[in-house]
Amino acid sequence: MKTPQKSGALQRGFQIGKLGFGLVGSYLGYQAQNLLLSESGKAQRRAKFQQKASQRVSGELGALKGAIMKVGQLLSMQSRVFPEETLREFAALQMQAPGMHPTMARAQFKASMGKFPEDVFRQFDPEPFAAASLGQVHRAMTRKGEKVAVKIQYPAIRSAIENDFKVVRSATFAGQLTGYLPTAAIDEVQRGIMEETDYVNEAKNLTYFREKFADIEWVTVPRVYEEFSSDRTLTMSFIEGRTLSRFLEAKPSQQLRDLMGARLVQLFEIQCHLKALHADPHPGNYLFQPDGSIGIIDFGCVKRFALDWSELRRFYDEWGWRESEAAARRFLKIVCGPKAPYEKARKILPDLEEWLELWRSDGSGDFFFGQKMEPARKKKLEAAKARAAQKIFRNKLIEPEFIFLSRADQGICFLLEQLGAVVNLSEIARRVEAGPQTSKAIESGA
Amino acid sequence: MKPGRRVQKKEKTKQAILKAALDLFATKGFYATTTKAISKKAHIAEGTLFNYFETKEDLALYFFEEELSGVMEWYRANRRLKKADIAERLFAIIQHSLERLEPYEEFIGAVYSRALSPTSKLGPFNLESQDRHLRYLRFIREILLEAEADEEIPPVGDFGAYAFGLFQLAILTHWLRDQSRGKEQTLALLDRCLKLATHFLRNNGGWNW
Numbered sequence: 329m330k331t332p333q334k335s336g337a338l339q340r341g342f343q344i345g346k347l348g349f350g351l352v353g354s355y356l357g358y359q360a361q362n363l364l365l366s367e368s369g370k371a372q373r374r375a376k377f378q379q380k381a382s383q384r385v386s387g388e389l390g391a392l393k394g395a396i397m398k399v400g401q402l403l404s405m406q407s408r409v410f411p412e413e414t415l416r417e418f419a420a421l422q423m424q425a426p427g428m429h430p431t432m433a434r435a436q437f438k439a440s441m442g443k444f445p446e447d448v449f450r451q452f453d454p455e456p457f458a459a460a461s462l463g464q465v466h467r468a469m470t471r472k473g474e475k476v477a478v479k480i481q482y483p484a485i486r487s488a489i490e491n492d493f494k495v496v497r498s499a500t501f502a503g504q505l506t507g508y509l510p511t512a513a514i515d516e517v518q519r520g521i522m523e524e525t526d527y528v529n530e531a532k533n534l535t536y537f538r539e540k541f542a543d544i545e546w547v548t549v550p551r552v553y554e555e556f557s558s559d560r561t562l563t564m565s566f567i568e569g570r571t572l573s574r575f576l577e578a579k580p581s582q583q584l585r586d587l588m589g590a591r592l593v594q595l596f597e598i599q600c601h602l603k604a605l606h607a608d609p610h611p612g613n614y615l616f617q618p619d620g621s622i623g624i625i626d627f628g629c630v631k632r633f634a635l636d637w638s639e640l641r642r643f644y645d646e647w648g649w650r651e652s653e654a655a656a657r658r659f660l661k662i663v664c665g666p667k668a669p670y671e672k673a674r675k676i677l678p679d680l681e682e683w684l685e686l687w688r689s690d691g692s693g694d695f696f697f698g699q700k701m702e703p704a705r706k707k708k709l710e711a712a713k714a715r716a717a718q719k720i721f722r723n724k725l726i727e728p729e730f731i732f733l734s735r736a737d738q739g740i741c742f743l744l745e746q747l748g749a750v751v752n753l754s755e756i757a758r759r760v761e762a763g764p765q766t767s768k769a770i771e772s773g774a
Numbered sequence: 775m776k777p778g779r780r781v782q783k784k785e786k787t788k789q790a791i792l793k794a795a796l797d798l799f800a801t802k803g804f805y806a807t808t809t810k811a812i813s814k815k816a817h818i819a820e821g822t823l824f825n826y827f828e829t830k831e832d833l834a835l836y837f838f839e840e841e842l843s844g845v846m847e848w849y850r851a852n853r854r855l856k857k858a859d860i861a862e863r864l865f866a867i868i869q870h871s872l873e874r875l876e877p878y879e880e881f882i883g884a885v886y887s888r889a890l891s892p893t894s895k896l897g898p899f900n901l902e903s904q905d906r907h908l909r910y911l912r913f914i915r916e917i918l919l920e921a922e923a924d925e926e927i928p929p930v931g932d933f934g935a936y937a938f939g940l941f942q943l944a945i946l947t948h949w950l951r952d953q954s955r956g957k958e959q960t961l962a963l964l965d966r967c968l969k970l971a972t973h974f975l976r977n978n979g980g981w982n983w
Contacts, residue, residue: 429862430854432965435869439956454854483958483965560958 430454440560475566533627567623569615589749665727694754804884
């Protein structure tokens with residue numbers, strides 16, 4: 329019986345239409361369409377799904393989960409609507425746009441820059457070499473012979489996203505009314521996405537971090553070519569290096585892995601002190617070189633925050649909450665937010681202490697990452713962490729900035745794990761706190 | 775089959791008139807431009823002008839034909855496109871024609887509303903116009919035939935070429951009204967329509983969930 333299936337399919341097609349997903353009016357709608365129209369069956373679709381996500385270069389199926397992920401990731405920073413599990417899944421995903429064929433990429437370059445790539449560059453590779461947030465990246469060479477990466481955004485995608493948010497708003501009206509999904513949270517997510525898709529903003533972030541990291545010789549942040557950039561096109565100096573997986577394929581020595589790991593942590597610590605964090609810890613955003621230098625790319629999502637990182641560090645190192653009730657209150661305000669009731673928040677302390685105790689290596693009192701740990705101890709450690717997290721979420725003791733920083737921290741840990749690096753976290757934290765590089769960077773106006 | 779000198783000269787005069795007309799349309803507008811002004815600018819007698827073009831509409835028709843010839847020549851010279859898939863090839867044809875029309879947007883806008891009147895020679899449903907456009911439709915038909923031979927799409931027959939012609943007109947309509955910067959909305963619409971259309975063709979019009 330083929331007929332009922334077909335009519336059902338047709339109906340679903342109409343439903344997509346009814347949701348207001350026009351042909352160009354909706355980003356999510358377009359992605360849904362691609363997903364539903366995909367050439368093969370469901371199982372095959374799923375296989376493709378995973379393959380493409382790992383491939384990185386634009387898959388139209390990946391784009392759907394990419395967009396959902398972005399909403400989820402931003403929501404996770406701002407509110408308490410998603411369970412931890414879901415968020416972890418979100419964090420592994422990437423934001424992708426439908427691929428543009430060479431003719432389209434060229435036309436869109438013109439639409440955003442007023443000139444065709446061949447009128448601006450000496451060379452321009454019509455095929456992209458990487459996917460980017462809502463676009464793709466092409467290799468090119470300037471008239472002066474400089475190698476550059478040109479990021480081009482898919483046409484009209486920002487207005488499509490704006491339309492999607494109108495749908496989201498009307499669909500979640502009940503949630504907004506009951507306060508379960510605060511309107512302010514949706515505003516914040518929308519603002520975040522619009523900011524991230526504005527390449528002018530990304531150019532500002534690049535310039536900011538390039539300046540802040542200028543004294544560190546082993547890190548490279550691309551230079552922006554403003555004359556070849558707009559809100560939908562971003563031309564940057566080309567950064568050499570390998571992605572993490574390619575870097576690991578070359579079987580780097582343990583020493584090199586440790587060095588890379590330590591450097592990643594150092595960069596993270598510096599950013600925490602700057603109160604501005606490259607908020608997308610996806611491994612694809614880092615490029616590694618055999619000499620140990622690191623390139624950071626994709627600065628679309630930079631989060632600025634107010635939390636005092638040094639103070640938090642000191643609390644962790646000295647168990648400062650034990651000193652007095654006032655100190656404990658202060659610490660819990662940082663972790664759980666200023667409005668959290670002290671009596672409730674206090675209950676997370678024992679689990680936190682157990683977790684810290686288990687993690688601290690024997691002897692030096694420093695925190696190490698990547699050291700061998702007996703399975704029993706590791707299990708206990710995970711359990712203590714899970715208990716603390718559960719208490720935080722169940723009692724809604726969530727301070728968005730703390731959650732955000734913890735997630736970014738986890739992102740770095742995930743990178744270290746993949747890298748297989750052993751890193752003395754406390755030592756690096758101390759060095760950055762005292763180091764001239766940081767203090768210089770911070771003094772010059774963070 | 776070399777065209778005779780007379781034909782060549784005639785073609786040259788036609789192009790000179792068109793160039794003069796386009797310049798005037800761009801500066802004064804389509805309606806305000808008189809045939810007198812055109813002939814003056816093209817350095818010919820007004821009577822001679824009528825030998826070539828009866829009305830300004832005929833001029834516009836000639837303009838479109840010239841542009842379509844230009845698009846066909848461009849396509850045939852573009853080697854990379856031959857290897858691209860059918861959606862990109864068709865995208866490139868429409869996008870390139872829009873690219874060529876860009877300097878004359880105002881003029882086309884003016885002609886466009888006239889073209890939709892049933893008596894207009896420019897109208898897509900006008901037999902005369904279709905006859906004149908046959909060369910272009912055959913060109914599209916050839917491209918579709920290639921795609922059919924490569925089993926990119928199922929056989930679509932002459933209907934495919936006609937449908938494409940109408941689709942191109944619809945895109946032109948969108949393009950003329952497109953207020954987005956760099957008319958990027960049109961690019962997105964074009965891309966999505968062609969992807970959807972090739973998908974439907976491949977699946978015999980079904981959704982294939």
